[in-house]
Amino acid sequence: MSITVRSVQALEILDSRGRPTLATTVTTSKGASFRAGVPSGASTGSGEAVELRDRDPARYGGAGVLTATANVNGAINDALAGQEFSDLAQLDQTLIALDGTDNKSALGANAIIGVSMAAARAFAATADLALWQYLTPAGVTPALPAPHFNVVNGGAHAPNKLDFQEFMLAPLGLPSYAEAVRAGAEVYAALKARLGKAGHATGLGDEGGFAPDLDRPEEVLETIVAAITDAGYTPGTDGVAIALDPAASEFYRDGSYHVAGQTLSSDDMIGYYASVVAQFPIWSIEDGLAEDDDDGWVRLTQTLGAKIQLVGDDNFVTNPTIIAEAVRRGVANAALIKVNQIGTVTETLEALTVCRDAGYAAMISHRSGETEDSFIADLAVGSGCGQIKSGAPARGERVAKYNRLLEIAAQNPDLPYRR
Numbered sequence: 116m117s118i119t120v121r122s123v124q125a126l127e128i129l130d131s132r133g134r135p136t137l138a139t140t141v142t143t144s145k146g147a148s149f150r151a152g153v154p155s156g157a158s159t160g161s162g163e164a165v166e167l168r169d170r171d172p173a174r175y176g177g178a179g180v181l182t183a184t185a186n187v188n189g190a191i192n193d194a195l196a197g198q199e200f201s202d203l204a205q206l207d208q209t210l211i212a213l214d215g216t217d218n219k220s221a222l223g224a225n226a227i228i229g230v231s232m233a234a235a236r237a238f239a240a241t242a243d244l245a246l247w248q249y250l251t252p253a254g255v256t257p258a259l260p261a262p263h264f265n266v267v268n269g270g271a272h273a274p275n276k277l278d279f280q281e282f283m284l285a286p287l288g289l290p291s292y293a294e295a296v297r298a299g300a301e302v303y304a305a306l307k308a309r310l311g312k313a314g315h316a317t318g319l320g321d322e323g324g325f326a327p328d329l330d331r332p333e334e335v336l337e338t339i340v341a342a343i344t345d346a347g348y349t350p351g352t353d354g355v356a357i358a359l360d361p362a363a364s365e366f367y368r369d370g371s372y373h374v375a376g377q378t379l380s381s382d383d384m385i386g387y388y389a390s391v392v393a394q395f396p397i398w399s400i401e402d403g404l405a406e407d408d409d410d411g412w413v414r415l416t417q418t419l420g421a422k423i424q425l426v427g428d429d430n431f432v433t434n435p436t437i438i439a440e441a442v443r444r445g446v447a448n449a450a451l452i453k454v455n456q457i458g459t460v461t462e463t464l465e466a467l468t469v470c471r472d473a474g475y476a477a478m479i480s481h482r483s484g485e486t487e488d489s490f491i492a493d494l495a496v497g498s499g500c501g502q503i504k505s506g507a508p509a510r511g512e513r514v515a516k517y518n519r520l521l522e523i524a525a526q527n528p529d530l531p532y533r534r
């Protein structure tokens with residue numbers, strides 16, 4: 116079903132870090148308005164679509180989005196207003212052509228993705244579908260995803276000593292989405308109590324996880340396993356497992372990895388992961404190696420790919436072409452999917468198709484800078500990919516996604532829960 120765009124507008128708002136981002140509204144010729152909030156990353160891959168930031172030192176620490184906002188209200192509105200689009204792919208293609216670069220640096224990926232997300236909502240409503248239904252490709256079974264709760268934050272997301280960025284709870288053994296959420300929240304509370312008792316700070320990082328001043332990942336893993344047990348769950352895939360996002364590009368310098376005061380080679384890192392996987396119930400590792408350590412990634416996949424999930428994020432940047440090439444080279448066995456990394460919803464769906472066709476898993480992801488927008492919850496269900504990460508089970512911008520999934524689950528009791 117087609118839509119005719121009456122106007123496209125953007126407004127500068129704040130994200131969860133207190134930095135400016137865009138709220139974008141698409142209004143159709145029928146007068147209905149659809150809004151989207153644009154997320155923003157901190158540990159970005161170098162191949163990501165370009166987020167336009169104004170370097171005005173007087174404004175928000177020098178990181179405004181006035182130009183991106185003006186591009187929506189100017190060039191994009193001029194190109195779309197009054198036009199009829201038969202589907203989202205056509206509208207997104209118009210945005211891509213209008214930008215004219217291969218990394219969306221002319222108009223800004225932050226300008227484009229907000230329009231694309233709001234337009235997806237307009238198409239869904241016009242077809243009288245929930246967003247998740249609209250985002251379900253033909254032949255794909257929609258499903259509620261297993262939530263991945265980031266409960267300890269380090270790296271670029273917290274001012275502590277911890278080099279690894281994310282330690283996530285994956286309640287894979289719980290029988291329903293709602294019970295997985297409950298388990299995540301209970302372990303989060305148990306972890307807070309345990310950290311507090313041990314004299315560690317329980318302040319939060321950017322994604323709502325605790326940011327204790329621990330430097331050894333093993334110490335964090337031991338504490339999380341203890342908290343899982345404290346809360347009455349079994350550590351492991353039968354109960355609550357652990358997923359990591361070390362975000363290794365952030366501690367890779369001069370060809371070496373710098374972790375907890377040590378200088379390690381790619382093979383040292385691979386050996387290190389093999390050892391922590393043997394000791395702790397870790398089921399998934401994202402960005403275990405740096406984005407440009409491609410040979411290391413191939414060896415990492417050969418060593419651990421049959422045992423656990425290995426997720427490409429900084430190296431894949433939700434780019435269908437890059438993921439297809441990585442599949443050919445035997446890099447990773449799963450991809451992280453972030454809408455603003457590639458810049459349109461249509462290309463995000465293409466990245467998911469590449470994963471599906473290759474037998475790669477996919478995990479839908481938030482960014483460390485978020486808004487209250489819950490688009491990715493619907494995307495996770497529609498893609499049927501079975502996995503989402505949206506930070507801790509606390510803080511409004513993170514729970515907006517988990518709560519939207521609870522709502523979808525309650526409204527659709529027949530939706531399968533895929534793990």
Ligand SMILES: O=C(O)[C@@H](CO)OP(=O)(O)O
Nearest residue numbers: 156157158159481482483
């Ligand atoms: O590395 C990541 O996976 C993301 C989200 O957790 O972080 P950022 O948004 O800062 O890139």
Ligand SMILES: [Mg+2]
Nearest residue numbers: 360401402428
């Ligand atoms: Mg990551």
